[in-house]
Amino acid sequence: MPRGHKSKLRAREKRRQARGETQCLRGAQATAAKEEGSPSSSSLVLETTPQSLPAAGSDERATKQDEESPGTSQASSTTDRSRKTPLDQKAILLVQFLLRKYNMKETITKEDMLKYVIKKHKDHFHEILRRASELMVLAFGIDVKEVDTTRHCYVLISKLQRTRDERMSGEIMPKTGLLMTVLCVIFMKGNCAAEEDIWEVLNVMGIYAGRKHFMYGEPRKLITKDLVQEKYLEYRQVPNSDPPRYEFLWGPRARAETSKMKVLEFLAKIHDTTPNAFPSWYEEALRDEEERARARFAALARTNAIASARIRVSSSYFHP
Amino acid sequence: MGAPRSRSPRLEVPSYMQCSTRRMGIMTDVHRRFLQLLMTHGVLEEQAVKRLQKHCYKVHDRNAAVEKLEDFINNINSVLESLYIEVKKGVTEDDGRPVYALVNLATTSISKMASDFAENELDLFRKALELIIDSESGFASSTNILNLVDQLKGKKMRKKEAEQVLQKFVQNKWLIEKEGEFTLHSRAILEMEQYIRETYPDSVKMCNICHSLLIQGQSCETCGIRMHLPCVAKYFQSNSEPRCPHCNDYWPHEIPEIFNPEKEREAGISTSNKKSLRSRQH
Numbered sequence: 001m002p003r004g005h006k007s008k009l010r011a012r013e014k015r016r017q018a019r020g021e022t023q024c025l026r027g028a029q030a031t032a033a034k035e036e037g038s039p040s041s042s043s044l045v046l047e048t049t050p051q052s053l054p055a056a057g058s059d060e061r062a063t064k065q066d067e068e069s070p071g072t073s074q075a076s077s078t079t080d081r082s083r084k085t086p087l088d089q090k091a092i093l094l095v096q097f098l099l100r101k102y103n104m105k106e107t108i109t110k111e112d113m114l115k116y117v118i119k120k121h122k123d124h125f126h127e128i129l130r131r132a133s134e135l136m137v138l139a140f141g142i143d144v145k146e147v148d149t150t151r152h153c154y155v156l157i158s159k160l161q162r163t164r165d166e167r168m169s170g171e172i173m174p175k176t177g178l179l180m181t182v183l184c185v186i187f188m189k190g191n192c193a194a195e196e197d198i199w200e201v202l203n204v205m206g207i208y209a210g211r212k213h214f215m216y217g218e219p220r221k222l223i224t225k226d227l228v229q230e231k232y233l234e235y236r237q238v239p240n241s242d243p244p245r246y247e248f249l250w251g252p253r254a255r256a257e258t259s260k261m262k263v264l265e266f267l268a269k270i271h272d273t274t275p276n277a278f279p280s281w282y283e284e285a286l287r288d289e290e291e292r293a294r295a296r297f298a299a300l301a302r303t304n305a306i307a308s309a310r311i312r313v314s315s316s317y318f319h320p
Numbered sequence: 321m322g323a324p325r326s327r328s329p330r331l332e333v334p335s336y337m338q339c340s341t342r343r344m345g346i347m348t349d350v351h352r353r354f355l356q357l358l359m360t361h362g363v364l365e366e367q368a369v370k371r372l373q374k375h376c377y378k379v380h381d382r383n384a385a386v387e388k389l390e391d392f393i394n395n396i397n398s399v400l401e402s403l404y405i406e407v408k409k410g411v412t413e414d415d416g417r418p419v420y421a422l423v424n425l426a427t428t429s430i431s432k433m434a435s436d437f438a439e440n441e442l443d444l445f446r447k448a449l450e451l452i453i454d455s456e457s458g459f460a461s462s463t464n465i466l467n468l469v470d471q472l473k474g475k476k477m478r479k480k481e482a483e484q485v486l487q488k489f490v491q492n493k494w495l496i497e498k499e500g501e502f503t504l505h506s507r508a509i510l511e512m513e514q515y516i517r518e519t520y521p522d523s524v525k526m527c528n529i530c531h532s533l534l535i536q537g538q539s540c541e542t543c544g545i546r547m548h549l550p551c552v553a554k555y556f557q558s559n560s561e562p563r564c565p566h567c568n569d570y571w572p573h574e575i576p577e578i579f580n581p582e583k584e585r586e587a588g589i590s591t592s593n594k595k596s597l598r599s600r601q602h
Contacts, residue, residue, distance in 0.1 A: 257487065257491075
């Protein structure tokens with residue numbers, strides 16, 4: 001016998017409720033399975049049916065007007081959005097916010113989260129944060145941990161262990177890590193380093209010519225061609241060398257984008273010290289800083305002189 | 321679409337979820353590590369992305385076959401879809417290299433960068449963006465941007481500071497600098513295309529071939545249509561008399577070479593090979 005209308009409605013309601021609860025359960029199950037050591041897989045469920053729910057719609061319209069909604073009318077179908085509760089929407093916005101902070105490697109304060117994301121839903125801060133944290137773990141394997149309970153500061157920590165290769169790749173701009181190292185060696189060798197010196201240092205870091213690195217690809221091509229093309233490095237033959245030997249210098253772009261002081265700071269950080277621990281290089285870096293400041297002021301003065309000359313010309317035009 | 325992977329031993333999908341018409345992707349630590357590293361880099365070229373994918377497999381699932389990159393990414397995107405985030409593929413405007421970045425699909429205003437930069441810094445970016453969009457070349461000179469420093473909202477910023485802020489944008493891959501001029505980084509284009517099209521509908525330029533946002537490109541001097549450099553290269557490939565697709569006048573510019581990943585690999589082996597390839601192309 002086909003099911004009656006009421007029975008179908010009841011079943012649908014039950015499914016909807018169960019789905020709401022299992023949103024969180026899915027995550028818990030998945031992490032539990034992971035803890036057991038098996039390679040985990042989990043699905044990210046926020047809503048599954050394409051059916052729209054008019055009840056949620058009015059709520060959603062209110063939040064849409066004075067606050068941002070996480071999606072656009074073009075990017076997602078409206079049926080999806082009407083299924084999400086306002087708290088879910090805030091959780092999604094918070095995830096997007098947290099992801100940016102992960103890239104900047106900054107601590108996040110509750111205050112910032114309230115100001116930029118949660119806004120008028122601040123009474124539900126903990127619930128929104130809880131949902132967002134779950135999504136961060138499920139989708140990205142990133143933990144949101146409170147490090148300061150008085151000032152409510154949080155940090156983002158990867159649940160996945162960094163491999164040796166990844167740590168070598170440096171922090172926010174990995175190519176920069178390798179590049180900074182090369183620039184450092186060049187600086188330390190008196191602003192010009194033989195290719196052998198560079199490789200000596202890179203080999204210690206586990207980077208070898210001809211051996212493809214998961215991040216840098218083939219390192220020799222990277223430093224002798226790619227970075228040279230991008231004007232970060234200069235690669236030239238040592239004059240009158242036979243058999244030909246090669247040396248590296250800073251390229252114009254490296255000179256523009258970084259400085260001897262910054263490179264020294266990079267070196268100091270690696271050795272857990274400060275730049276003045278290397279007195280002769282520190283002196284040279286200081287001189288470089290002075291030179292740059294002078295050049296900047298000179299450029300500004302030139303711009304101002306041109307600007308004021310123009311004003312003088314135009315004023316003399318009106319008052320001959 | 322096929323049945324969801326409910327029969328996989330690693331994931332239990334209760335019966336009510338099987339009625340979903342959308343295919344559910346499965347997220348493992350391979351995908352999570354991939355996403356974390358992709359985010360760390362901001363934007364990555366295709367070759368590096370492939371290597372990154374292989375690396376993640378090696379760490380977590382040595383015995384599994386490495387999925388084709390396109391499928392791998394579609395899988396990830398199907399899961400991230402509900403967060404309005406996706407791994408988006410784009411092409412660098414100057415030399416046509418495929419690049420990937422994790423982007424936010426929401427077209428909320430520039431203020432989504434708001435939490436990373438101060439109000440006056442954001443406004444500086446906005447001013448630079450407007451100059452870039454309005455320019456003919458897609459580049460805004462440092463001087464022109466810095467001259468707007470007095471008009472910025474928020475705390476007063478001096479030109480010296482503004483120079484540093486512009487460098488910060490370059491470091492964070494929002495802008496590219498070339499000889500004192502600034503244009504948008506491919507990452508910014510990937511992330512902000514929709515925002516830009518909606519905010520500057522009158523001044524925004526579009527490519528006649530791929531119909532997406534155009535910052536740098538070539539234009540027909542007769543009818544004014546524009547094309548990305550890689551789109552020009554592909555469209556006029558091995559055409560000795562290139563003509564404008566719109567008005568049929570002779571195309572007045574030099575046709576750039578298409579980025580060819582095969583050529584890049586061969587170049588790594590020997591430079592002499594590379595020379596002979598180039599002469600064969602044109």
